[in-house]
Amino acid sequence: MSEKSTRRQFIEGSCRVLGLVTVGGAAGLLTQRTSANAVYQVDPFKCTTCDLCRTSCVLSHSAVKAVNDFEKCGYCMLCPAYMDVLSKPDERGIPTGKVCPQDALKRRVVGKVDAEDPNNNYYEYVVDEALCDGCGKCVKACMAPAGNGSLRLEIRYSRCVECNECAIQIACPDRAIVRVATPGMAPAGPAR
Amino acid sequence: MRNGWNLESARTRYLCLLLLVLAALASGVLSAQYQKKPPDFGGTYSFPTPTHPEPRADWVRTLDVAMLAAGLGLAAWIVLNRRSRDGTVLLSIGAIAYFGFYRKGCICPIGAIQNVTLSLADSRYMISFGVIAFFFLPLVATLLFGRVFCGGVCPLGAIQDLVLLRPVKVPEKLDRALGWLPYVYLGLAVWFAGWGLHLTLGTWQIQMGRRFLICEWDPFIGLFRVSGPFHMLAIGVAFIAGGMFVGRPYCRWLCPYGGLLAILSRVSWKKVEITPGKETDCGLCAGACPFGAIQHLRAEQASCLACARCYMSCPQELERRGIPAGDAALIQVQRP
Amino acid sequence: MEPTDRETTPVSVRDRIWKAWLPGVAAVGALAALVAGSLRLRPTPRAAPPRPQPAGTPGPAGQAAAPAQPVRGLARTYAQSAVIGGAASPDRFLRSLTGIAFGAAELVYVLGDDEIRAFESRGIRVRSWRAPEHAGCLAAGPDGRVYVGSPDRVDIYDAGGAHVTGFTAGEKDKPADVTAVAVFGTDILVADASARIVRRFGLDGTPRGLIGNQNKTGGFILPNRSLDVGVDGRGVVYATDTGRHQVTAWALDGTPLGKFGKFGMSAPEDFVGCCNPVNLALTPDGKVVTGEKMVARVKVYEPDGTLLAVIGPEHFDPSTTHIHLAVDSRGRILAADPVRREVKIFSLNQSPQERDRP
Numbered sequence: 004m005s006e007k008s009t010r011r012q013f014i015e016g017s018c019r020v021l022g023l024v025t026v027g028g029a030a031g032l033l034t035q036r037t038s039a040n041a042v043y044q045v046d047p048f049k050c051t052t053c054d055l056c057r058t059s060c061v062l063s064h065s066a067v068k069a070v071n072d073f074e075k076c077g078y079c080m081l082c083p084a085y086m087d088v089l090s091k092p093d094e095r096g097i098p099t100g101k102v103c104p105q106d107a108l109k110r111r112v113v114g115k116v117d118a119e120d121p122n123n124n125y126y127e128y129v130v131d132e133a134l135c136d137g138c139g140k141c142v143k144a145c146m147a148p149a150g151n152g153s154l155r156l157e158i159r160y161s162r163c164v165e166c167n168e169c170a171i172q173i174a175c176p177d178r179a180i181v182r183v184a185t186p187g188m189a190p191a192g193p194a195r
Numbered sequence: 196m197r198n199g200w201n202l203e204s205a206r207t208r209y210l211c212l213l214l215l216v217l218a219a220l221a222s223g224v225l226s227a228q229y230q231k232k233p234p235d236f237g238g239t240y241s242f243p244t245p246t247h248p249e250p251r252a253d254w255v256r257t258l259d260v261a262m263l264a265a266g267l268g269l270a271a272w273i274v275l276n277r278r279s280r281d282g283t284v285l286l287s288i289g290a291i292a293y294f295g296f297y298r299k300g301c302i303c304p305i306g307a308i309q310n311v312t313l314s315l316a317d318s319r320y321m322i323s324f325g326v327i328a329f330f331f332l333p334l335v336a337t338l339l340f341g342r343v344f345c346g347g348v349c350p351l352g353a354i355q356d357l358v359l360l361r362p363v364k365v366p367e368k369l370d371r372a373l374g375w376l377p378y379v380y381l382g383l384a385v386w387f388a389g390w391g392l393h394l395t396l397g398t399w400q401i402q403m404g405r406r407f408l409i410c411e412w413d414p415f416i417g418l419f420r421v422s423g424p425f426h427m428l429a430i431g432v433a434f435i436a437g438g439m440f441v442g443r444p445y446c447r448w449l450c451p452y453g454g455l456l457a458i459l460s461r462v463s464w465k466k467v468e469i470t471p472g473k474e475t476d477c478g479l480c481a482g483a484c485p486f487g488a489i490q491h492l493r494a495e496q497a498s499c500l501a502c503a504r505c506y507m508s509c510p511q512e513l514e515r516r517g518i519p520a521g522d523a524a525l526i527q528v529q530r531p
Numbered sequence: 532m533e534p535t536d537r538e539t540t541p542v543s544v545r546d547r548i549w550k551a552w553l554p555g556v557a558a559v560g561a562l563a564a565l566v567a568g569s570l571r572l573r574p575t576p577r578a579a580p581p582r583p584q585p586a587g588t589p590g591p592a593g594q595a596a597a598p599a600q601p602v603r604g605l606a607r608t609y610a611q612s613a614v615i616g617g618a619a620s621p622d623r624f625l626r627s628l629t630g631i632a633f634g635a636a637e638l639v640y641v642l643g644d645d646e647i648r649a650f651e652s653r654g655i656r657v658r659s660w661r662a663p664e665h666a667g668c669l670a671a672g673p674d675g676r677v678y679v680g681s682p683d684r685v686d687i688y689d690a691g692g693a694h695v696t697g698f699t700a701g702e703k704d705k706p707a708d709v710t711a712v713a714v715f716g717t718d719i720l721v722a723d724a725s726a727r728i729v730r731r732f733g734l735d736g737t738p739r740g741l742i743g744n745q746n747k748t749g750g751f752i753l754p755n756r757s758l759d760v761g762v763d764g765r766g767v768v769y770a771t772d773t774g775r776h777q778v779t780a781w782a783l784d785g786t787p788l789g790k791f792g793k794f795g796m797s798a799p800e801d802f803v804g805c806c807n808p809v810n811l812a813l814t815p816d817g818k819v820v821t822g823e824k825m826v827a828r829v830k831v832y833e834p835d836g837t838l839l840a841v842i843g844p845e846h847f848d849p850s851t852t853h854i855h856l857a858v859d860s861r862g863r864i865l866a867a868d869p870v871r872r873e874v875k876i877f878s879l880n881q882s883p884q885e886r887d888r889p
Binding site: 015016018019022023026027029030033034036040041042061062063070071072073074075076078113114125127129157159160161163164165166167168173182184 | 233240242243245247248249250251253256299301302306309310311314315318321322323324325327330331334335338406407410411420422423424459461462463464
């Protein structure tokens with residue numbers, strides 16, 4: 004009886020040691036090729052603003068929002084992302100319709116202001132994140148050649164729950180959601 | 196290389212990274228096209244600083260790993276040393292609060308199977324040290340102490356454990372048969388995480404890229420995030436409802452990680468032992484165990500989920516603690 | 532309960548099959564069917580809405596605004612007569628095409644692939660030489676000299692391609708962004724998009740004044756950060772004010788002489804989008820040729836703004852952000868498409884009766 008238990012204990016013990024060694028070895032092997040933490044981000048050069056960012060996120064209010072790159076923005080009065088250039092113009096010829104269905108793109112006049120002729124003014128465009136749902140209509144309207152391409156869709160990490168596998172990545176038909184090791188920055192690429 | 200895991204120089208690392216990326220951007224742009232400058236608007240306008248919220252800082256991920264390690268150690272101590280059901284319950288509540296609702300259930304060791312598989316299958320896949328720790332720490336803990344991860348740390352298990360009201364005994368043969376499912380699920384999860392499904396049968400073709408099945412079909416993640424597709428929320432509610440009457444259905448019959456832990460815990464160093472050497476075959480512990488893990492007067496390590504209920508129903512155990520043995524049945528009724 | 536109950540009592544094979552294997556197989560099969568069924572239901576990612584055009588094509592307005600048929604009832608029509616540097620040509624441009632000018636001896640100078648190439652009227656390359664780094668525009672004088680604009684300077688080459696001189700185009704603390712160059716007599720006009728002004732220099736680079744600052748904003752409004760300038764035979768300077776959708780005319784001393792054009796998406800004489808016209812050139816008979824983006828087309832106007840001709844978007848790439856323009860001595864319009872990297876030459880149709888033929 005004791006012989007049996009000793010043998011059993013020996014087998015158990017050696018299995019345990021083998022298990023620990025395997026686990027430790029595998030962990031070590033993987034640690035060899037570990038890298039910085041990876042997060043998901045939209046690659047603006049591949050994105051075609053298909054609207055799936057708005058509907059595929061596991062959150063009901065998607066973590067993808069439009070962001071304006073102020074260095075690239077033209078500050079146009081007739082911003083094609085702000086106003087729907089094909090809509091009915093008012094008496095001054097300025098279109099009255101808006102592109103954003105949620106009215107999330109806000110603008111204010113900056114610089115030296117001419118109150119009489121809006122054509123002489125520059126406007127700063129900012130996306131209101133609380134209203135934006137990531138549909139990408141403004142991004143599409145701002146793409147070259149119509150605009151400067153300063154608006155882009157971006158995953159906002161203040162909202163993203165950082166799923167192990169991004170549901171938007173699964174749905175994206177253009178493989179535009181990529182894992183980047185650099186936290187917070189969209190991948191660099193060719194100028195639009 | 197243990198890149199990027201040096202806490203003290205996290206800020207320096209971010210700065211270096213930022214400089215590198217800026218340099219890359221600058222060089223890329225200069226070589227390609229002259230960079231246009233924004234116009235001067237006159238007046239007093241200054242460019243707003245664009246906000247790019249950072250993802251969770253590295254120290255938070257370290258904290259997650261530390262909490263996991265602490266939880267495992269605490270669970271081992273509570274279940275094996277203190278042998279307290281109350282302590283296990285408290286620890287479970289804490290695990291649900293932290294790993295479940297605060298961290299929204301992600302990343303979990305169950306899902307980490309997929310990350311590890313993918314990084315072994317494809318060397319380009321970046322896996323972080325935290326994910327590795329999340330996968331291997333419970334395995335080590337199981338080799339040492341049995342399935343204490345299941346007992347007090349796993350939020351998915353804890354939710355099911357805490358809603359258990361009147362456990363129904365599942366026929367043993369059915370239990371055994373269903374016990375194969377976790378391995379089927381494990382195989383499918385590994386297959387899909389590493390390689391995806393590419394099948395051609397005559398004119399019928401399935402092309403599916405790599406998917407993280409465990410994450411997609413996690414019944415409880417919708418509850419932790421309080422949002423999600425309807426069918427997942429419905430499955431989650433169904434598991435909770437079922438879990439009120441059947442002990443831990445996901446843990447016993449679906450969890451792929453549980454399948455791994457079941458194998459490893461057979462050779463664990465410290466086991467859940469109720470009253471070794473003093474068994475009276477009263478059957479109270481076996482009756483108390485909702486998972487049918489007590490066979491032949493012993494807790495079967497493979498299926499014991501370290502919930503510590505059996506201690507509370509054993510007259511010998513209670514006597515050891517100074518609680519009159521006659522109250523054993525009373526306690527058993529009060530604390531299923 | 533006795534432990535012996537749980538010992539292995541003899542179990543019949545049938546019992547084993549029914550109570551152990553069958554439920555197990557059924558459970559496994561059910562799970563596999565569930566997984567396979569759910570996966571097959573979504574073999575591809577959720578059906579995306581109709582795939583939009585890749586980045587670069589005009590936004591939602593562009594497609595609708597493009598006229599489907601040639602605009603009728605205009606005084607002039609142009610037809611494509613030749614192509615220089617296209618894909619089939621031995622002198623095709625491989626990487627870039629950023630400027631065009633018409634100069635002495637009937638030579639067409641094209642800036643692309645980091646060099647300046649001179650073509651004669653049949654499209655045969657006569658000579659070429661290396662352009663300065665990041666050169667983006669050029670002009671050609673009647674004496675055969677070529678004036679090449681780089682972001683902050685202008686370089687002057689003689690007819691043989693030898694570098695004569697060069698000068699910095701900006702001011703001391705305000706580096707210029709030269710997007711166009713024009714020559715009239717002894718004046719070199721440099722379009723500085725950074726300062727939103729046209730700078731006037733002498734042939735040796737001495738500053739002689741500014742053009743375009745005598746308006747409310749002290750300069751042009753350039754959301755697309757690009758200014759084009761041209762000068763007609765009488766010394767009237769034309770410049771594109773893209774933010775205001777106007778072509779503006781100035782005297783050489785900076786006096787404003789007039790302007791025409793406005794924003795509009797439907798009328799053909801209006802300029803579409805956020806910032807147009809992006810390019811312009813002058814014909815020998817004093818007409819103004821404009822190039823637009825978003826609806827990529829070339830139009831010819833009288834100096835008072837009356838529309839004379841439209842060269843439709845079907846000739847140009849819809850994603851282009853510029854159409855560089857030049858006009859030769861016979862009035863043929865040379866339109867350079869930087870995306871397709873080719874120069875299309877359009878000749879004026881002589882007989883007005885042909886204009887209504889489809």
